[in-house]
Amino acid sequence: MKFALSVTIKGSREFTEISKSEIEDVLNKAENLKKGIDGEFKINVNVNKDIKLEILSDYRAHSLFARIKKILSEHIGKKYHIGIKEIFVDKYEILFEVDKQPLKPISVPFAEVRFDGNLCNVLIKDADENFLTENYADRLINLIKEKVAKQYYEGKKEYWNLLWSSEKKELKFNTDPSEEMRKRGWIFQISKGKWFYFPQAAHMLNVMKTIAVEEFVKLIGFKEVIASNIKPLEIWLKTGHIYGMPNEIYYVANPKTRDESAWEHFKDVVKITKSIPKEELKELVDINYGITYAQCPMIYYALNNKTIAEDNLPLKIFEKTVNSARYESGGTHGIERVDEFHRIECVYIGTPEVLAELKERMIERYKFIFNEILDLEWRMADVVPFYMQHAGEVEGVKGESAKLWKGTVDFEAYLPYRGSREESKWLEFQNLSIVGDKYTSAFNIKTQTGELWSGCTGIGLERWLVAFLAQHGFNYDDWPEKFKRYVKREEIEKGIKFL
Amino acid sequence: MKFALSVTIKGSREFTEISKSEIEDVLNKAENLKKGIDGEFKINVNVNKDIKLEILSDYRAHSLFARIKKILSEHIGKKYHIGIKEIFVDKYEILFEVDKQPLKPISVPFAEVRFDGNLCNVLIKDADENFLTENYADRLINLIKEKVAKQYYEGKKEYWNLLWSSEKKELKFNTDPSEEMRKRGWIFQISKGKWFYFPQAAHMLNVMKTIAVEEFVKLIGFKEVIASNIKPLEIWLKTGHIYGMPNEIYYVANPKTRDESAWEHFKDVVKITKSIPKEELKELVDINYGITYAQCPMIYYALNNKTIAEDNLPLKIFEKTVNSARYESGGTHGIERVDEFHRIECVYIGTPEVLAELKERMIERYKFIFNEILDLEWRMADVVPFYMQHAGEVEGVKGESAKLWKGTVDFEAYLPYRGSREESKWLEFQNLSIVGDKYTSAFNIKTQTGELWSGCTGIGLERWLVAFLAQHGFNYDDWPEKFKRYVKREEIEKGIKFL
Numbered sequence: 001m002k003f004a005l006s007v008t009i010k011g012s013r014e015f016t017e018i019s020k021s022e023i024e025d026v027l028n029k030a031e032n033l034k035k036g037i038d039g040e041f042k043i044n045v046n047v048n049k050d051i052k053l054e055i056l057s058d059y060r061a062h063s064l065f066a067r068i069k070k071i072l073s074e075h076i077g078k079k080y081h082i083g084i085k086e087i088f089v090d091k092y093e094i095l096f097e098v099d100k101q102p103l104k105p106i107s108v109p110f111a112e113v114r115f116d117g118n119l120c121n122v123l124i125k126d127a128d129e130n131f132l133t134e135n136y137a138d139r140l141i142n143l144i145k146e147k148v149a150k151q152y153y154e155g156k157k158e159y160w161n162l163l164w165s166s167e168k169k170e171l172k173f174n175t176d177p178s179e180e181m182r183k184r185g186w187i188f189q190i191s192k193g194k195w196f197y198f199p200q201a202a203h204m205l206n207v208m209k210t211i212a213v214e215e216f217v218k219l220i221g222f223k224e225v226i227a228s229n230i231k232p233l234e235i236w237l238k239t240g241h242i243y244g245m246p247n248e249i250y251y252v253a254n255p256k257t258r259d260e261s262a263w264e265h266f267k268d269v270v271k272i273t274k275s276i277p278k279e280e281l282k283e284l285v286d287i288n289y290g291i292t293y294a295q296c297p298m299i300y301y302a303l304n305n306k307t308i309a310e311d312n313l314p315l316k317i318f319e320k321t322v323n324s325a326r327y328e329s330g331g332t333h334g335i336e337r338v339d340e341f342h343r344i345e346c347v348y349i350g351t352p353e354v355l356a357e358l359k360e361r362m363i364e365r366y367k368f369i370f371n372e373i374l375d376l377e378w379r380m381a382d383v384v385p386f387y388m389q390h391a392g393e394v395e396g397v398k399g400e401s402a403k404l405w406k407g408t409v410d411f412e413a414y415l416p417y418r419g420s421r422e423e424s425k426w427l428e429f430q431n432l433s434i435v436g437d438k439y440t441s442a443f444n445i446k447t448q449t450g451e452l453w454s455g456c457t458g459i460g461l462e463r464w465l466v467a468f469l470a471q472h473g474f475n476y477d478d479w480p481e482k483f484k485r486y487v488k489r490e491e492i493e494k495g496i497k498f499l
Numbered sequence: 500m501k502f503a504l505s506v507t508i509k510g511s512r513e514f515t516e517i518s519k520s521e522i523e524d525v526l527n528k529a530e531n532l533k534k535g536i537d538g539e540f541k542i543n544v545n546v547n548k549d550i551k552l553e554i555l556s557d558y559r560a561h562s563l564f565a566r567i568k569k570i571l572s573e574h575i576g577k578k579y580h581i582g583i584k585e586i587f588v589d590k591y592e593i594l595f596e597v598d599k600q601p602l603k604p605i606s607v608p609f610a611e612v613r614f615d616g617n618l619c620n621v622l623i624k625d626a627d628e629n630f631l632t633e634n635y636a637d638r639l640i641n642l643i644k645e646k647v648a649k650q651y652y653e654g655k656k657e658y659w660n661l662l663w664s665s666e667k668k669e670l671k672f673n674t675d676p677s678e679e680m681r682k683r684g685w686i687f688q689i690s691k692g693k694w695f696y697f698p699q700a701a702h703m704l705n706v707m708k709t710i711a712v713e714e715f716v717k718l719i720g721f722k723e724v725i726a727s728n729i730k731p732l733e734i735w736l737k738t739g740h741i742y743g744m745p746n747e748i749y750y751v752a753n754p755k756t757r758d759e760s761a762w763e764h765f766k767d768v769v770k771i772t773k774s775i776p777k778e779e780l781k782e783l784v785d786i787n788y789g790i791t792y793a794q795c796p797m798i799y800y801a802l803n804n805k806t807i808a809e810d811n812l813p814l815k816i817f818e819k820t821v822n823s824a825r826y827e828s829g830g831t832h833g834i835e836r837v838d839e840f841h842r843i844e845c846v847y848i849g850t851p852e853v854l855a856e857l858k859e860r861m862i863e864r865y866k867f868i869f870n871e872i873l874d875l876e877w878r879m880a881d882v883v884p885f886y887m888q889h890a891g892e893v894e895g896v897k898g899e900s901a902k903l904w905k906g907t908v909d910f911e912a913y914l915p916y917r918g919s920r921e922e923s924k925w926l927e928f929q930n931l932s933i934v935g936d937k938y939t940s941a942f943n944i945k946t947q948t949g950e951l952w953s954g955c956t957g958i959g960l961e962r963w964l965v966a967f968l969a970q971h972g973f974n975y976d977d978w979p980e981k982f983k984r985y986v987k988r989e990e991i992e993k994g995i996k997f998l
Contacts, residue, residue, distance in 0.1 A: 109768050232690045327757060
């Protein structure tokens with residue numbers, strides 16, 4: 001890699017009494033400057049009213065500059081009582097190679113990017129001191145590499161590897177269950193992808209919740225926590241959601257102030273026009289949060305910097321009160337592809353070995369529920385882990401020589417109304433992941449000795465309900481006996497009577 | 500009242516072939532113009548390239564104008580094939596009296612307001628055709644009257660009338676329960692007024708939920724519905740929340756588009772800078788929703804335009820899954836004054852007579868729970884109904900000759916840590932309202948015969964918990980026997996062990 005950085009340093013007063021050779025001398029003698037630097041560099045100095053530096057280097061010039069600034073600052077402060085007032089990046093050029101040459105042009109903020117074969121030339125403009133001191137340059141280089149790599153894997157088929165499949169079942173029903181519920185008045189659409197559940201549907205969702213809690217969560221030994229529904233954006237900055245999928249988030253904005261007088265004009269306009277001036281509203285609020293995308297990031301945040309006692313491992317906690325929201329594009333469908341849904345999220349933290357065992361136990365419990373209680377036709381597959389997709393990361397874990405299992409299992413159910421088993425898309429109604437140390441590292445969650453991994457399994461109640469109704473239909477008498485134990489027949493047969 | 504409206508009407512071409520007297524004649528002969536008008540009016544006409552009208556009237560000139568526009572439009576369309584292209588309000592002046600003269604100046608959008616004693620002169624500027632045809636003027640006048648009235652009741656003490664009081668109890672505990680929970684590691688603050696409940700606190704909240712559901716909700720016969728957490732702003736336009744308390748709402752914004760390319764720059768900036776450019780984010784989203792303030796508006800919305808079968812009355816439904824959010828100013832405190840809380844909302848719809856009976860039954864159940872199970876020192880009071888406060892309405896219902904009870908009962912618990920019974924503020928931990936036909940009218944909810952009223956009672960789980968712990972403390976052995984039946988001792992004694 002090659003770096004060429006030109007910087008202007010402005011002082012608290014002009015540098016007229018300092019000579020070029022004095023500065024060269026100071027830099028030459030500074031041992032701190034060269035320490036640990038693996039590469040050649042050259043510094044050209046020019047002093048006028050300001051100090052101008054040109055750093056030509058094999059090493060990260062912005063890092064060198066940070067050292068130079070410290071050295072100069074000490075010298076001119078002590079000897080001339082001049083402080084450094086402002087830093088201007090006149091030009092910063094970086095040359096580096098990528099593995100494969102890009103398939104189409106690449107653009108990034110702060111810089112112009114040109115490619116000559118595998119060689120990338122980055123010309124940084126609009127940079128301020130932060131750019132040099134806050135590692136922007138390193139991240140910019142990584143971003144370019146990532147964008148090139150993405151051009152190669154884009155459009156490739158997702159990794160999917162069948163692990164297990166239930167027997168083929170004789171299914172009598174082949175209607176879209178959401179549409180059937182809508183017709184029966186069980187559900188009512190509030191807005192795009194968001195539903196209101198009348199008593200019959202509410203009961204069925206609760207049946208699924210009870211089965212999940214009684215037959216899975218409690219038996220595996222998860223302890224309940226209750227999270228906030230409103231996620232500070234900073235949490236997603238740590239997990240990567242905010243750059244991985246910002247286009248799927250429902251954001252939450254709070255009033256800039258609660259002061260009545262600041263809101264008086266807005267209130268008056270609404271009262272007079274009976275409509276909401278949405279641009280005026282935007283000016284009155286700040287976006288600081290989002291609605292839960294998945295419960296686990298906040299659970300990790302609540303454990304931030306904590307050391308969990310060894311005899312509490314594996315730590316198993318679950319959350320079932322917070323609704324999740326995801327902004328779907330046009331493709332919402334009934335209650336199976338929605339903008340808002342109910343999920344029980346189970347999080348486990350422990351040593352890799354113990355999580356591997358726990359994974360097997362959990363899969364056995366799920367098998368029991370889906371085979372014996374819900375009596376579904378379903379299958380399990382290894383897929384590219386969601387937590388890598390969420391963070392916009394490109395490579396899977398399959399290539400790693402992980403000594404234990406790290407990855408995601410998807411649980412998929414056949415929906416007869418979508419077509420044949422072979423050609424239709426099955427519904428992902430459940431997943432289970434072990435994410436390695438991604439979140440335990442990010443949130444600095446530790447124990448006395450040894451490495452901590454974590455993982456989670458999310459139970460989507462709407463998805464369970466859709467899978468069940470799509471295969472078994474709406475006739476109580478046709479339902480599996482073990483399932484019926486959880487259902488109060490009168491609750492699904494007697495709703496609110498409208499005329 | 501006096502109205503003086505000057506309007507310019509622009510045609511699809513110039514009105515040069517039409518004379519002033521022809522228009523005067525058309526207007527004079529138009530019977531539709533005068534029909535039902537209770538007052539004098541005079542119209543001055545001027546025709547040039549445009550038609551200019553001056554309406555001087557005792558009656559609402561904007562309404563007259565709507566009629567005139569229709570009459571002229573028909574005449575000039577038929578005879579000259581000219582359409583009306585644009586309407587300009589050159590000047591609109593309204594004179595009216597208010598009951599009492601304002602105490603300080605009043606400002607409103609769209610107009611200048613001057614007072615001479617009780618006489619108000621409104622000079623409307625910046626008005627477009629909507630202003631005349633969409634009733635803006637009427638609402639503007641009401642708004643001015645309301646603002647004057649508000650100046651008089653502002654700062655007055657709220658209405659509060661004691662209805663019932665439990666006996667004074669011997670209370671051993673006098674510590675702030677939120678602070679105690681925080682110290683014990685039961686709760687963790689996520690952001691302003693929003694909390695994460697670790698297993699012990701989650702269990703206690705669940706105990707309160709179970710008591711509320713088993714001992715109140717089910718016994719009174721409420722049926723469960725599940726609402727969306729994300730409320731379209733249009734619902735609050737109907738209930739009045741959006742102009743009553745817009746400064747207390749957490750708003751929800753969705754991406755303008757899910758298209759990756761629209762979000763690429765934002766994502767790149769986050770990746771490079773590791774911070775969130777919030778102004779750029781604002782440009783990428785639209786504010787269309789808010790987080791639930793109370794569950795009832797959406798329940799009414801789900802019943803919009805429905806006719807409920809008489810034998811289903813009183814309709815009793817409840818919602819317990821949706822978190823409520825309210826932007827509090829500085830004054831959040833522990834889990835008792837929060838920005839986000841858990842409430843079971845019970846809504847009832849029926850005839851006034853039946854609701855009056857139901858109210859008594861509900862109060863009896865609450866008395867049982869608070870006296871026998873939670874064993875609280877508490878009281879009930881008649882207060883100014885929340886639904887009038889929410890909509891920013893000024894007058895209470897006490898003055899009305901309502902043949903049956905309409906209003907709100909607050910349930911308040913003594914919190915020893917706040918000071919003496921007499922001087923400290925008791926905690927409102929519960930309320931119960933009958934709101935008359937406010938929402939059944941607004942959402943056009945009907946039955947076969949007779950009038951429908953509605954009401955709701957909201958059970959705040961955090962508030963129940965605070966009231967209980969503030970009086971009984973944290974020692975399981977000190978707790979009332981009937982309450983202990985709901986508690987699993989090990990759940991509150993064994994949390995997650997951190998080092």
